[in-house]
Amino acid sequence: MKVGLLGLGTVGGGTLNVLHRNAAEISRRAGRDIVVSHAAARDYNPDDLEGLANVRISDDAFAVVRDPEVDIVVELIGGYSPARELVLEAIENGKHVVTANKALIALHGNEIFKAAQDKGVTVAFEAAVAGGIPIIKALREGLAANHIEWIAGIINGTGNFILTEMRDKGRDFADVLKEAQELGYAEADPTFDVEGIDAAHKLTILASLAFGIPLQFDSCYTEGITRVERQDVEYAEELGYRIKHLGVTRRTQEGVELRVHPTLIPERRLIANVDGVMNAVLVKGDAVGSTLYYGAGAGSLPTASAVVADIIDIARTLTTDPGNRVPHLAFQPDELSDLPVQGMDKVETAFYLRLTVEDKPGVLARVTGILGDSGISIEAVKQKEPLAGETEVPLVLLTHRVLEGDMDQALAVIEAMDTVRSISRIRVEYLD
C-alpha cells in the first residue's frame, strides 16, 4: 500500500514518523505494509523526519497526485487552494484521499464527496475534527444505531487554553493570547481560533455526520471569545459554572441549530472540566444517552494518529465495493436530508447577563421588570458593591431558558435605559 504525502510540515512529518516508527505494529494490525513512497514538500527539515531514505521527494505536489504508484494521497498542506485542486485531481486519478483539512471539507466537502462517489474512491477526514480523537468514526459507525439529538464540543484547543488560563490564574484575554502565541498554540493571526472560525469548520462537519445534512458552513453562527472578560469568568465561577467555547449543534422540530459561542456550563459536568489545549466532544443519542470523547485536538503526532487510522481504514476497504463502504457524511449520499439550519432567534438557551449600571435605587427592579414582561424568568441575581469612588456597578443575572429572539427584544429595551451603560451576555447550556 503506497502513500503519497502532500506536505512534510507539522502533521505531514508526524504522519511519516508514525508510519515509520510503528511500521511493524501497523502491519500486524492492517495485514499489509503501508509505506510512504512519494512526498511533496519545498521546505522540510530532514533531521525531524524518519524513514526519509526510501521516499521520493518532489517539490511539485501535482507530481505526487499523478504518480501511478501512489494508492492513497494524503493532503496535509491546508488552506483552500491548491488543496482543493490537488484533492480533486487525486480523485480523478482514481486515488483514495486522506486529509486533515477542516476548512477544505467544511467549504468544499459537498463537491469533493460527489467527485469521490462518482469515481468510487474514499475521502477520509478523521484528522479534520478534534485531532487524534476518533470522533468521526464514533459518529459515523460507533453510534450508527442512534437518532442523534445534539452535539456539544470543545473543538479549538487554543481557545480552551486561553479560557483555562483566565480562570486558573485570573488573567486577561489579551495577556493569555500573547503567551499562547509565544508557546506556538496560537497563530500570529489568531482570528481563526479566537473568533471561532476553526471551531465552526469542525462543527459544520460534525452536524452533517450527526444529522445527515449537506455541509453548510455559511449557515453556522460564529461568535468568538474575544469579548469574554476576566470578571465574567469569576462571576460564572461564583454561580457554579465554567465558561467554555463550545460548538453546539442540535436537532429540533423545525431544523438544526449550528452555533459556536462562549457558553456557561455547570461545573460538575465532565466537559466543564476539560482544560488547557485538550478537546472533548459530547454526543447525545436517543439510545446510548450521553457519550464523551476526549483527547488532544491538535499537534503533530495526535493528528498523525488520525491520519494513519484513516489510511488503515482505506486499506481494509480496498476489496469492498463502494456501496458498502461507510458513506462520507455517515448517511448514504442519496439519503441526505434538507432539514434547514435555524436562525439564532429560534434558539432556546438560558442566559448569563452582566450589566454595567448606575449605582441608583430601582435599576434592578426595572431590569427584572423588563425581562419579566418578555416572559423571561430569573434564576439568580448578583448585585455587586461599587468600588470606592465608582458610580457604576456590575449587575449579574442568570435567566431560565428563553428564545433568543425574546431576549434580543428585552435587551433592546434595557439597553435604552439611561441608567444602563453596557450589557454583556453569554449563553448557558445544561447539556443534560
Next chain:
Amino acid sequence: MKVGLLGLGTVGGGTLNVLHRNAAEISRRAGRDIVVSHAAARDYNPDDLEGLANVRISDDAFAVVRDPEVDIVVELIGGYSPARELVLEAIENGKHVVTANKALIALHGNEIFKAAQDKGVTVAFEAAVAGGIPIIKALREGLAANHIEWIAGIINGTGNFILTEMRDKGRDFADVLKEAQELGYAEADPTFDVEGIDAAHKLTILASLAFGIPLQFDSCYTEGITRVERQDVEYAEELGYRIKHLGVTRRTQEGVELRVHPTLIPERRLIANVDGVMNAVLVKGDAVGSTLYYGAGAGSLPTASAVVADIIDIARTLTTDPGNRVPHLAFQPDELSDLPVQGMDKVETAFYLRLTVEDKPGVLARVTGILGDSGISIEAVKQKEPLAGETEVPLVLLTHRVLEGDMDQALAVIEAMDTVRSISRIRVEYLD
C-alpha cells in the same frame, strides 16, 4: 439483512426496539433494511417490545441458529452455556455473530474467534465492554496507528455507583450496596460486580485488543471494593484523591500488567470525576497521547446501541473478503504476541496505606524506618488524633512509586509489630 435474536430480556428487548424505532435512520446510514426475523425467548413481555408482529418467536434458541433465513445471530442470553454452544453452531452454519457477553468472550473468545476465522465470518462484541461506549472500535480502528502504552478504565457501573455514593454522602459500603440492589443496579448476588470479576472480563478483552495478545482471563489480578471503608474515601479526599475501581493494563519491558483493584487517582484527572453508574476508559497511545471515552456502561438501550452498531458494521463488510476485515483481536490472527502477563510483585505503583496503630510514641518513626529500609519513600503522612477513650489511631501514608514485591516485604515486617493492629492498602495511579 435478517437478524436472529437470542433473548428478549433487557438487552434483547432494547435491541429489538432500537432496530424498530430507528429503522428509517439506520437504513439511511447502512444502505439497506435491517430487520429482526426470528427471536428465541421463553419469557418476555410483549408490551415492552416494538415491531414484534413481524418476528417469528421460538422457545428453542437453536431453532434461530439453524434458521437458513437468518444472516446474523445476536446472542444476548449471557452466561457460558448454552451461549458458547449457540455461538459455535451459528458460526458453523456460516452466520455472523454479535454478542454482548463479556464472560463468554473473556473465557472462550480464543476458541470462538478461531472457529469464526476458519468459516470466514465475523464475531462482533462492542457491547461486551463499557456498554454503549464505542471503545472496542476506538481501540481496533480509531487508534490503530498507535503503540498502546496503557489503558485504565472504570468499567463496572455498579462499583462506581457505590464508590460515588460513599464519597458524596459519607455512606458505608454495605448500606450503598443494599440501595444499589433495590435500584436494580446490582444483582441479588453482587459478587461479579463488587469483587471485580465483571471488570476483569472486560479488562481481559481490552488488553488483548491493545497489545495483540490472546485472551487470558485467568491471569488477571482481581481485587474488589468490599474492603474500601468510608474513612479511606475521606482520607483520600483530604490528600486530593478519589478512589475508583479501575481496570488497568499496561505494557512494560517484560510483559503486560493486567489488574483490577480500587485505586486512588488525583482529583483533577478527568476520569476521577466520572461518577455514578457511568463508565469511562482512558487509553494512552504513543502518538495520540491520552484519550478518554465516557458513557453509559450498561442498560437496555445503551447496550443495544453497541449491538446495533455491530450489526451495521457487519452489513458493511458482507462484500469484503475476510482477510480485509478488522481482525477480532485488532491484530491479524497469526500476528498475536506471546508477551506474558506479569505477576503483581513486578507491578510498580504508589501506595496509600492506612494503619491502625497503638497511640504510643515512636510507632510512626518505626513504620517509616521499615519502609525506608526497603527503599520506599514517603510523599505524605497524616497521623489522626485518637477519639476520646480510644487507644488506637489511624496512621495514613502516601508513598512514592514502589515495586509491589518490595511493598509486600516491608508490610510483612510492619504487620509483625506489636503496636500495629491492622493495615489497609490501596494502590495509587497518576495516569499521566
